[in-house]
Amino acid sequence: MTARVLITEDEPNIVESLTFILKRAGYDVSAVADGEAAVRRLRGDPPDIMILDLMLPKLNGFDVLKLVKTDTLLRSLPVLVLSAKGQAYDRQLAEEIGADAFVTKPFSNRDIIEQIGRLCPAAG
Amino acid sequence: MAQTVIGFKIRDRRRALGITQAALSARLGISASYLNLIESNKRNIGGALLKKIADELGVAVDLFDGAAERRLVNDLAELSGESIFSALQLAPAAAGDFASQHPQWAQALVMLHRAYHDRNEAVTALSDRLNQDPFLGDAIHSMLTNVAAIRSASEILENIDELDAAEQHRFLAIIAAESARLADVAQALAAFFDRARSSTRSVTPIEEVDDFIQEKESHFPQLEQAAVGIRAATGIGPGHVESALIDYLRQHHAVETRIAPLLAPDVAGPHAHGHYDPERRQIVLLETAPAPTRRFELARLVARLECGELIGAEIAASPLLGTPAARRRAERALHAYVASAVLLPYDDFLDAAVAARYDIDYLCHKFGASFEQVCHRLVTLKQPGREGIRFGFMRSDPAGYVTKRFPLPYMSLPRYGNACPLWAVYQAFQTPGVMVRQLAEFPTGDRYFFLARAVDKPLPAFSAAKHLISIMLVCEAIHADQIVYGDGLDLSSAAPTTPVGPTCRLCVRRNCALREEDPIINA
Numbered sequence: 001m002t003a004r005v006l007i008t009e010d011e012p013n014i015v016e017s018l019t020f021i022l023k024r025a026g027y028d029v030s031a032v033a034d035g036e037a038a039v040r041r042l043r044g045d046p047p048d049i050m051i052l053d054l055m056l057p058k059l060n061g062f063d064v065l066k067l068v069k070t071d072t073l074l075r076s077l078p079v080l081v082l083s084a085k086g087q088a089y090d091r092q093l094a095e096e097i098g099a100d101a102f103v104t105k106p107f108s109n110r111d112i113i114e115q116i117g118r119l120c121p122a123a124g
Numbered sequence: 125m126a127q128t129v130i131g132f133k134i135r136d137r138r139r140a141l142g143i144t145q146a147a148l149s150a151r152l153g154i155s156a157s158y159l160n161l162i163e164s165n166k167r168n169i170g171g172a173l174l175k176k177i178a179d180e181l182g183v184a185v186d187l188f189d190g191a192a193e194r195r196l197v198n199d200l201a202e203l204s205g206e207s208i209f210s211a212l213q214l215a216p217a218a219a220g221d222f223a224s225q226h227p228q229w230a231q232a233l234v235m236l237h238r239a240y241h242d243r244n245e246a247v248t249a250l251s252d253r254l255n256q257d258p259f260l261g262d263a264i265h266s267m268l269t270n271v272a273a274i275r276s277a278s279e280i281l282e283n284i285d286e287l288d289a290a291e292q293h294r295f296l297a298i299i300a301a302e303s304a305r306l307a308d309v310a311q312a313l314a315a316f317f318d319r320a321r322s323s324t325r326s327v328t329p330i331e332e333v334d335d336f337i338q339e340k341e342s343h344f345p346q347l348e349q350a351a352v353g354i355r356a357a358t359g360i361g362p363g364h365v366e367s368a369l370i371d372y373l374r375q376h377h378a379v380e381t382r383i384a385p386l387l388a389p390d391v392a393g394p395h396a397h398g399h400y401d402p403e404r405r406q407i408v409l410l411e412t413a414p415a416p417t418r419r420f421e422l423a424r425l426v427a428r429l430e431c432g433e434l435i436g437a438e439i440a441a442s443p444l445l446g447t448p449a450a451r452r453r454a455e456r457a458l459h460a461y462v463a464s465a466v467l468l469p470y471d472d473f474l475d476a477a478v479a480a481r482y483d484i485d486y487l488c489h490k491f492g493a494s495f496e497q498v499c500h501r502l503v504t505l506k507q508p509g510r511e512g513i514r515f516g517f518m519r520s521d522p523a524g525y526v527t528k529r530f531p532l533p534y535m536s537l538p539r540y541g542n543a544c545p546l547w548a549v550y551q552a553f554q555t556p557g558v559m560v561r562q563l564a565e566f567p568t569g570d571r572y573f574f575l576a577r578a579v580d581k582p583l584p585a586f587s588a589a590k591h592l593i594s595i596m597l598v599c600e601a602i603h604a605d606q607i608v609y610g611d612g613l614d615l616s617s618a619a620p621t622t623p624v625g626p627t628c629r630l631c632v633r634r635n636c637a638l639r640e641e642d643p644i645i646n647a
Contacts (some may be wrong), residue, residue: 011269013273014269016277017273017298018276020280020295055265084268105272106272106274106275106276107276108275108279109276109279109280109283
């Protein structure tokens with residue numbers, strides 16, 4: 001069963017690159033561009049792993065993360081937090097809420113693939 | 125405290141100029157033997173004669189009467205309260221000795237203190253700018269996002285061999301597009317930092333102008349004369365002040381006056397009630413500006429158009445105004461001075477003030493002036509032989525920031541930071557519009573009469589919040605019986621007073637309930 005990745009990121013060019021490399025690594029990839037759309041997807045059709053940007057329109061990344069990690073059904077979903085605000089404060093807050101991994105922009109593609117692979121192998 | 129030895133200073137100066145006692149005394153209209161007594165400190169002189177001597181010897185009167193020294197001592201005393209010196213336990217009382225024995229070194233210390241404050245302000249402002257300017261946070265976020273897209277796409281192009289032409293093209297396009305956006309952000313950041321470098325202003329021009337005005341004791345005789353001339357020429361009289369000024373500007377300077385509902389924000393600052401456009405020869409006054417403000421703006425424009433040379437000479441002659449910024453500021457202050465003298469003519473104003481026992485509301489009505497304008501004018505009534513009560517003046521906003529100060533020679537007003545919280549100037553905020561009077565006694569035993577009122581700050585447009593400023597006049601308690609506001613107060617030497625200090629840090633009253641900060645010195 002191919003693992004499914006949901007990318008929650010509002011920058012289309014980053015979504016395109018990430019989609020390309022994740023597909024190449026054997027994942028099924030879909031994307032949403034804002035926090036509210038992410039919540040709808042999570043409730044309706046949850047993925048196997050999520051890449052979550054912190055700066056999102058409508059509902060911000062921290063709120064989405066909190067929603068996932070406090071929900072009994074969703075809390076086991078691995079979340080890799082991606083952020084341009086790489087300050088220690090944000091990292092610590094994300095970890096407190098329950099993020100499984102934290103990657104700062106600009107990232108290297110290899111890092112993403114390694115972290116995703118660690119949390120959720122492509123072929124499940 | 126060292127005594128100011130006026131006589132010796134006069135003698136030194138006279139000798140430096142190579143003038144004999146006989147010659148100088150002849151010019152002064154006194155006998156040579158009397159001059160000798162003066163120079164030997166066997167006679168106290170003051171006022172008019174001292175001024176004459178100073179003029180004949182070509183120096184400012186405060187060189188002799190010690191006013192410059194007293195200011196230096198006050199500045200040193202304030203400096204001694206700085207927290208960086210707390211471990212030294214500087215005794216403010218020793219400032220007097222230091223100032224009289226080593227005046228240049230003392231002055232150097234004061235100058236360093238000002239420069240220190242200047243740097244602190246600039247550093248704080250720059251630091252705040254870096255930490256809190258939303259533009260910077262946004263710019264950095266954009267940059268990181270653009271670079272992330274570029275890096276990810278670049279890695280794909282570099283590491284993956286099996287890209288087809290379409291895919292290659294796609295990722296190259298991403299790099300091109302993101303690089304362009306990154307370039308914009310980088311340029312905006314460069315511009316931001318360029319502005320930051322050039323835009324920290326010094327706070328010292330305000331102080332230079334302060335010193336300049338204090339050195340002249342807030343009185344400029346030549347400007348007073350010019351104002352008399354202007355008033356006569358404009359034909360200002362009771363009931364036709366504004367119209368007389370408008371007509372005068374039109375007839376003598378071809379300047380038209382226009383009333384407008386708003387001022388264009390790019391030409392006038394947010395506090396401006398009027399703006400003069402020299403190219404179109406037009407002064408625009410705000411519709412909402414109160415009448416005293418409109419009159420003042422018009423009078424100020426006349427001063428600007430007619431007294432340029434006189435004011436320029438006054439400023440050029442002062443060694444205290446070292447920077448162009450200070451000179452520009454002083455120029456504006458002197459325009460305002462002339463305007464005030466035109467609208468509140470010296471003789472009439474002084475006579476009315478004395479007759480009304482300094483009833484400020486009466487003076488406001490009689491001259492159609494604002495509370496602040498009247499108070500400020502009271503400070504300038506220093507014409508030798510025709511003086512009013514000597515007043516100090518302080519204007520504070522509700523946060524305690526002092527925006528205007530004219531200290532008395534022996535009672536200083538703080539330059540940095542706030543004063544004692546007991547002072548009437550702060551109490552006045554609790555009862556806006558009401559005159560608060562206070563008989564204040566300092567730890568030295570000196571007693572002063574404080575008179576303060578919080579008034580509305582005139583704002584150009586409707587504002588839901590009330591904005592107040594508090595204005596305080598100060599005079600020696602001994603004069604309070606000449607002031608209507610002293611009526612009903614027990615002014616005798618045994619009278620109860622409010623025990624105050626200069627500011628908590630410098631004050632020795634240990635048991636004061638309002639003490640905010642430990643004193644620097646352990647009394």
